[in-house]
Amino acid sequence: MNVKDKRGSMIYGISIRCILIIISILMLYPFYYCIIYSFSNSKAAMVTNVVLWPAGFTFENYSYVFVNGMVMNAFMVSVLRTVAGIAWALFCTGLAAYAISKKTLPFNRMISIFFVVPMYISGGLIPTYVLYHDLHLFNNFLVYILPHGFWAFNMLLMRSYFDTIPPSLEEAAKIDGAGDFRVLFKIIVPLSMPIIAVIAMYVGVWHWNEWFEPLLYVTKQNLKPLQSILQRIIMETLGSVMEAQSGRVTEHAVSGTSIQMATLVVSTVPIVLIYPFLQKYFIKGTMLGAVKA
Amino acid sequence: MDKISMRKKEVSGVRYTFKEIRRHRMFYLFLLPAAVVCIIFFYRPMVGLIMAFQDYKISKGMFGSPIVGLKYFKEFLQNPFFYLALRNTLVINGLNIAIGFPLSIIFALVLNSFETGPFKKVTQTISYLPHFISWVVVAGLAYKLLDKESGAINLLFAAVGANKAPFMRQPESFWPIITVVSIWKELGWNTIIFLAALSSIDPELYEAAIIDGATTSQKLFYITLPSIAPVIGIMFIFTIGSLFSSGNVSFDAIFNMRNALVSDTANTIDYFIYQEGVGKNRISFAAAIGFAQSIVSFVIVMGANSISKKVRGYGAF
Numbered sequence: 001m002n003v004k005d006k007r008g009s010m011i012y013g014i015s016i017r018c019i020l021i022i023i024s025i026l027m028l029y030p031f032y033y034c035i036i037y038s039f040s041n042s043k044a045a046m047v048t049n050v051v052l053w054p055a056g057f058t059f060e061n062y063s064y065v066f067v068n069g070m071v072m073n074a075f076m077v078s079v080l081r082t083v084a085g086i087a088w089a090l091f092c093t094g095l096a097a098y099a100i101s102k103k104t105l106p107f108n109r110m111i112s113i114f115f116v117v118p119m120y121i122s123g124g125l126i127p128t129y130v131l132y133h134d135l136h137l138f139n140n141f142l143v144y145i146l147p148h149g150f151w152a153f154n155m156l157l158m159r160s161y162f163d164t165i166p167p168s169l170e171e172a173a174k175i176d177g178a179g180d181f182r183v184l185f186k187i188i189v190p191l192s193m194p195i196i197a198v199i200a201m202y203v204g205v206w207h208w209n210e211w212f213e214p215l216l217y218v219t220k221q222n223l224k225p226l227q228s229i230l231q232r233i234i235m236e237t238l239g240s241v242m243e244a245q246s247g248r249v250t251e252h253a254v255s256g257t258s259i260q261m262a263t264l265v266v267s268t269v270p271i272v273l274i275y276p277f278l279q280k281y282f283i284k285g286t287m288l289g290a291v292k293a
Numbered sequence: 294m295d296k297i298s299m300r301k302k303e304v305s306g307v308r309y310t311f312k313e314i315r316r317h318r319m320f321y322l323f324l325l326p327a328a329v330v331c332i333i334f335f336y337r338p339m340v341g342l343i344m345a346f347q348d349y350k351i352s353k354g355m356f357g358s359p360i361v362g363l364k365y366f367k368e369f370l371q372n373p374f375f376y377l378a379l380r381n382t383l384v385i386n387g388l389n390i391a392i393g394f395p396l397s398i399i400f401a402l403v404l405n406s407f408e409t410g411p412f413k414k415v416t417q418t419i420s421y422l423p424h425f426i427s428w429v430v431v432a433g434l435a436y437k438l439l440d441k442e443s444g445a446i447n448l449l450f451a452a453v454g455a456n457k458a459p460f461m462r463q464p465e466s467f468w469p470i471i472t473v474v475s476i477w478k479e480l481g482w483n484t485i486i487f488l489a490a491l492s493s494i495d496p497e498l499y500e501a502a503i504i505d506g507a508t509t510s511q512k513l514f515y516i517t518l519p520s521i522a523p524v525i526g527i528m529f530i531f532t533i534g535s536l537f538s539s540g541n542v543s544f545d546a547i548f549n550m551r552n553a554l555v556s557d558t559a560n561t562i563d564y565f566i567y568q569e570g571v572g573k574n575r576i577s578f579a580a581a582i583g584f585a586q587s588i589v590s591f592v593i594v595m596g597a598n599s600i601s602k603k604v605r606g607y608g609a610f
Contacts, residue, residue, distance in 0.1 A: 016403060017412070023400075024419045027477070030434045031422075033445060037437070049448055096327035099320040106313045111324065115331060121591075123338025124583035125563075126570040131338055133351060149330040180319035209427035212545070216571060227429045231549070234433045257437065264433050271425050279418055 031268075038062070038261040045258060061262035070221070071229055071263060078208060078225040078267075081144045085207040086200045092149035093199065097158035098184060119152040132217055143217045144207070144225075154199045161195040162188065198281045205271060226267045233260050345580040365581035375582065378565040381558060385542050388472045390532055397480055398525065401487035402517070420481025428478075432549035435474055436461055461550075467558040471550055475542045490524040491517070523607050530601060534594035537586055538563065562586055 037045065041056030048055045065071050099105060100112055137143040165188065173183050189196070211227035218224060236256070314321070345365060347358040369375045400420075407413040423431070438444050441459040451457055460466045498516050507515070544563040551559035560568070562582065570579025601607065 016406070020403070020412075020416045024416055027419050027423060027481070029445075030438060033438060034434055045443070049443055051445055051448060092326040092330055095323040099323040102317065102320055104313065105317050105320055106310050115327065118331060118335035121339065121587070122335065123341050124580070124587060125566055126576055126580040126583055127338035127341030127344060128334075129571060130344065130349070130351060130576060131334075131341060134354070135333075147330070147334040150327045150335075155327070184323075205425055209425075209429075211427065211429050212548070227427055230433065231429045234429070234436065260433065261437070264430050268426060268430055272422070275422065275425060276418065279421065 031272075034261050034264050034268075037258060038265045040258055042256075042258040061258045062266075064259055065262045065266055071226070071266070073222055074224055074226045074229040075266070077141075077223060078227070081141075081225055082204050082207040084145050085148055086204050088145050088149045089151060089154070089203040090196060090200060093151050093155050094158060094196070096150065097155045098162055098188060100155065101159045101162035115150070115155060116152050129216065138217050139220050139223065140217075141223060143213060144210075148203070148207070151199075151203065154202060158192075158195055158199060161192060165191055194281070197278075201274070201278050201281065208271060230263050230267050233263055342580060342584050344577055345584040347577055349577040349580070351576070361577075365578045366585065368578060369582050369585075374560075375562075375565060377557065378560050378562045379537075382537060382561040382563075384468060385471055385547075385561060386536050388468060389475055389542050390536070392472060393476045393480070393483070394529065394532060396476060397483035398487055400480060401484040401491060402513075404484060405488060405491040417481065420484070422481075423478045424482035426478070428543070428545035428549045431474065431478055431546075435470070435550065439470065461552065462554045464555045464558040467551070467555045471542055471546060471559075474550065475546055478546075486524060486528060487521060490521040494520045522605075526601050526605060526607065530594060530597045533597050534590050536593060537589050 033050070036052070036054045037050050038061055039054040039057055039059070040050050041054075041058045041060070044056030096115065100108065100115070102108070105111075132138060132143060132147075137146070169187055169191075170183050173187055178186065209227060211225070211231055214224050214228040215231075218228075233256075341355070343355060344358070346360055346362060347355075348361045348364075349355075349358045404413060404417060439446050439460040441447055441457055441462075444460075446460070447457045458466070460470060494517065498520075499512060502512050502516060542561075544561075544567075547559060547561050547564050548567075551564070566579045566582050566586075569575045569582070
């Protein structure tokens with residue numbers, strides 16, 4: 001390689017690095033902005049523009065959010081929904097994946113097709129809406145949980161993991177007189193903790209972020225999860241900001257944005273905190289799925 | 294083989310199957326919860342699509358509501374708001390495919406050109422992060438950042454001498470905004486499948502090319518791109534399949550980013566279905582649109598798949 005080539009590739013490397021750094025900053029800035037705004041004094045934020053650091057540093061927005069009974073109740077609903085949702089999904093999907101992974105199971109292929117079809121065809125919003133009405137799931141906490149027991153894609157991920165467990169382990173346990181239940185809970189489950197963690201994460205993040213079902217099916221305030229409350233706060237602030245810009249500045253409108261940002265942070269922190277630990281599992285799971293598909 | 298022995302074999306086959314079923318009865322029990330969920334919550338709504346051909350009343354149910362044939366299909370095809378929603382859906386998804394799809398391939402190529410190290414790892418970690426944030430939060434951030442008076446974007450515009458604009462409240466800015474924000478959210482995540490394909494290319498191909506004196510662009514066009522072409526093709530088929538629905542720019546995105554002031558450019562077919570079916574309680578009308586939408590998506594995927602099979606010799610199915 002001659003000198004000119006070397007210099008060329010060095011310039012290329014540096015410029016690509018710069019582009020990647022700029023992309024990273026663009027990806028992160030909205031989060032940073034949200035955090036500094038949530039620590040800003042609401043009145044100071046009206047006077048000076050919040051761009052790089054908080055205006056009039058304060059914790060008062062957070063104390064408002066944590067004292068607010070509605071937000072705390074919603075936080076608990078979200079936590080309950082996520083925990084129950086993960087448990088129900090692992091129970092249904094995990095058991096099915098284990099059964100399907102048995103090659104000797106009669107009608108295995110037909111059963112697999114039965115489970116995979118809903119990945120491609122669905123009844124859509126309206127028939128589902130009518131069904132939930134008929135099943136009396138409106139204003140019922142179970143509407144968040146029951147319909148989300150089975151995840152076809154996650155079942156395929158789990159099945160391909162079970163396939164990697166050597167069958168000799170099971171056979172040895174069977175010879176020692178263990179039943180199918182014992183084999184599952186004493187051998188398969190302990191060996192499958194990595195994939196169980198991945199599926200729990202997939203399902204958990206989905207449940208934590210879900211906001212449409214409470215909007216459609218739940219009108220009781222004490223059953224609303226955090227995302228719904230957040231949505232309402234955003235819409236309300238939006239309305240009052242529009243009012244403020246039309247000249248009618250109210251105290252409520254002024255304080256709204258900082259509190260809204262604090263609520264945003266509170267609802268996102270759980271995900272951001274677990275994210276770095278789980279990132280590699282997420283990617284592995286998705287790649288596995290890509291290879292399978 | 295004569296007939297009698299063939300029958301004997303069949304009988305013993307059936308017997309064997311019964312024996313196997315008995316032996317696996319525990320496993321059928323394991324399948325039961327998932328099967329019940331699947332039948333009630335996935336298959337039952339598919340049957341429920343019959344309501345698209347009925348004058349469905351919730352109080353009367355599926356068997357009590359009269360059948361009206363294609364009445365609601367004709368009705369929505371004559372509704373001007375349906376065509377507005379159709380246009381918005383095609384434009385928003387089209388923009389997202391035209392810009393977002395190639396960008397995610399380019400971003401994957403750039404990331405792949407780096408040797409594994411902390412720099413690459415940090416960039417990847419950061420770029421995947423927005424995928425895990427709910428659209429409620431993303432929309433909240435977008436509204437604040439694009440605010441006319443104090444939003445960072447408008448402050449930047451003012452600093453370079455451009456006019457401030459109330460972006461979230463003008464119908465003409467909704468398409469660019471939803472495109473940029475959707476790409477921002479999913480760009481990093483969409484690279485994962487391409488990165489997986491790139492990492493499976495045999496490094497010996499590159500070594501041989503270097504010995505033959507190939508330039509960087511020659512390596513790109515003669516090794517890298519042809520190697521990942523099947524994956525690009527399959528992903529493209531899936532992306533095109535959701536052109537009429539909400540696969541690329543999700544319903545979550547539209548619902549949270551839109552407001553009454555921008556409804557002319559923001560209401561998509563999915564939103565129209567929600568608005569008519571849930572908001573106005575026009576159940577059969579909305580179900581008819583949903584039914585037509587699924588059929589069209591299915592036809593497009595199958596069409597794209599068979600074209601890809603004919604032209605290039607591989608497809609997704």
